[in-house]
Amino acid sequence: MKKNTYHHGDLEEALLKVGMKEARASGARNLGVTYLAKKVHVSPMAVYRHFPNGESLKSSISQRAREELGRRMQEAVAKETDVKRRFQATGRAYIQFGLQEPGLFSVAFIDCDAAPTREDNPSAWGIFQDTILDLCNAGYIKASEVKSVAALAWSAVHGFTMLAGGQDPMRPTASPKAIDDLIERTWQGIVGNK
Amino acid sequence: MKKNTYHHGDLEEALLKVGMKEARASGARNLGVTYLAKKVHVSPMAVYRHFPNGESLKSSISQRAREELGRRMQEAVAKETDVKRRFQATGRAYIQFGLQEPGLFSVAFIDCDAAPTREDNPSAWGIFQDTILDLCNAGYIKASEVKSVAALAWSAVHGFTMLAGGQDPMRPTASPKAIDDLIERTWQGIVGNK
DNA sequence: AGGATAATGTTTACATTGTCAACATTCAGC
DNA sequence: GCTGAATGTTGACAATGTAAACATTATCCT
Numbered sequence: 001m002k003k004n005t006y007h008h009g010d011l012e013e014a015l016l017k018v019g020m021k022e023a024r025a026s027g028a029r030n031l032g033v034t035y036l037a038k039k040v041h042v043s044p045m046a047v048y049r050h051f052p053n054g055e056s057l058k059s060s061i062s063q064r065a066r067e068e069l070g071r072r073m074q075e076a077v078a079k080e081t082d083v084k085r086r087f088q089a090t091g092r093a094y095i096q097f098g099l100q101e102p103g104l105f106s107v108a109f110i111d112c113d114a115a116p117t118r119e120d121n122p123s124a125w126g127i128f129q130d131t132i133l134d135l136c137n138a139g140y141i142k143a144s145e146v147k148s149v150a151a152l153a154w155s156a157v158h159g160f161t162m163l164a165g166g167q168d169p170m171r172p173t174a175s176p177k178a179i180d181d182l183i184e185r186t187w188q189g190i191v192g193n194k
Numbered sequence: 195m196k197k198n199t200y201h202h203g204d205l206e207e208a209l210l211k212v213g214m215k216e217a218r219a220s221g222a223r224n225l226g227v228t229y230l231a232k233k234v235h236v237s238p239m240a241v242y243r244h245f246p247n248g249e250s251l252k253s254s255i256s257q258r259a260r261e262e263l264g265r266r267m268q269e270a271v272a273k274e275t276d277v278k279r280r281f282q283a284t285g286r287a288y289i290q291f292g293l294q295e296p297g298l299f300s301v302a303f304i305d306c307d308a309a310p311t312r313e314d315n316p317s318a319w320g321i322f323q324d325t326i327l328d329l330c331n332a333g334y335i336k337a338s339e340v341k342s343v344a345a346l347a348w349s350a351v352h353g354f355t356m357l358a359g360g361q362d363p364m365r366p367t368a369s370p371k372a373i374d375d376l377i378e379r380t381w382q383g384i385v386g387n388k
Numbered sequence: 389a390g391g392a393t394a395a396t397g398t399t400t401a402c403a404t405t406g407t408c409a410a411c412a413t414t415c416a417g418c
Numbered sequence: 419g420c421t422g423a424a425t426g427t428t429g430a431c432a433a434t435g436t437a438a439a440c441a442t443t444a445t446c447c448t
């Protein structure tokens with residue numbers, strides 16, 4: 001019945017967990033070493049047993065956020081069978097994630113030396129690319145076009161989310177109709193005028 | 195010949211100037227009050243005579259960066275006469291700015307409560323929108339399409355620049371050919387299959 | 389079981405940063 | 419030239435990241 005554990009059990013996991021909570025609530029504002037340590041009721045220095053420095057902790061949280069995005073995309077894709085619809089679902093999920101979880105989304109793309117997604121976890125990019133290869137196999141696009149198609153789709157979706165989620169007065173509106181429209185136009189840019 | 199001026203002359207301008215230099219060199223990393231004050235050989239507190247706090251200073255630098263982007267776009271547009279080419283030039287200039295000046299570009303879009311572009315300075319968004327309205331007048335698109343066309347073009351270009359300029363392993367390549375391709379596909383998404 | 393050793397936390401200490409308050413100097417206009 | 423407004427300075431304080439030294443617990447080897 002020792003309540004005072006001293007040892008925490010799994011501090012690393014706990015830090016990442018509370019980090020994600022903070023990220024969800026307020027983006028990258030409260031992801032400092034001291035702040036997160038306090039949340040877990042641990043001295044700041046304990047953090048350094050699990051991360052070489054604060055940047056690294058933030059970076060790991062960023063990675064988790066990216067994985068969360070990947071998971072959402074995967075779920076969305078799983079609901080569709082048609083190749084084209086699967087492809088579009090990835091984009092829609094990406095945008096919806098960005099708008100529903102602005103904190104996580106912004107943390108996912110802060111440029112702290114981004115640790116790559118761990119191999120065994122769903123990568124947004126991986127899912128995305130798979131659906132593009134499917135488009136290729138289904139004859140929508142040529143193999144030689146894969147790279148440039150990916151660039152357009154990825155860019156449009158990422159850019160839209162950034163801009164729509166920001167606070168610029170010039171940001172595009174993010175109504176369902178506007179999103180549909182973006183996706184439809186992007187599709188035009190992909191399959192062209194054939 | 196008093197070398198010890200004590201008063202600086204125009205500290206605000208000096209801070210913004212050196213801030214831009216730092217931004218160009220290393221993004222948002224060295225835009226703190228103390229650091230910039232040191233660069234101008236002034237005590238940190240002097241900064242507060244010109245900006246209410248550090249965020250505000252950073253935000254003003256961000257604004258300057260956005261204005262610089264606007265200037266580049268304007269220069270690019272001025273070289274073209276054809277409506278379509280003018281429109282595409284804005285996008286190309288945007289991307290090139292982002293790739294040639296990654297520091298400035300990232301600072302331009304940090305989410306410090308973005309001060310809107312000062313009215314009398316070239317706004318990237320303003321230039322962009324003007325060329326879209328020209329597209330409209332020239333009959334390329336319908337008036338009802340302006341918003342969604344703007345959303346696609348702006349998103350694609352912004353997203354591409356963010357991604358290509360980042361360090362993700364999944365970033366698109368940014369060769370001239372790849373950029374041309376993006377712009378061409380985006381154009382397809384705009385004028386569609388007519 | 390018991391003791392060496394690795395893992396994991398804590399306290400102290402210090403440099404850096406943003407910012408407040410109080411004080412000093414210069415400028416501008418009467 | 420004096421007075422008040424602008425503009426800078428110094429000193430103090432709280433918060434942060436992190437190094438060093440120390441303490442506690444877990445693990446593993448005989």
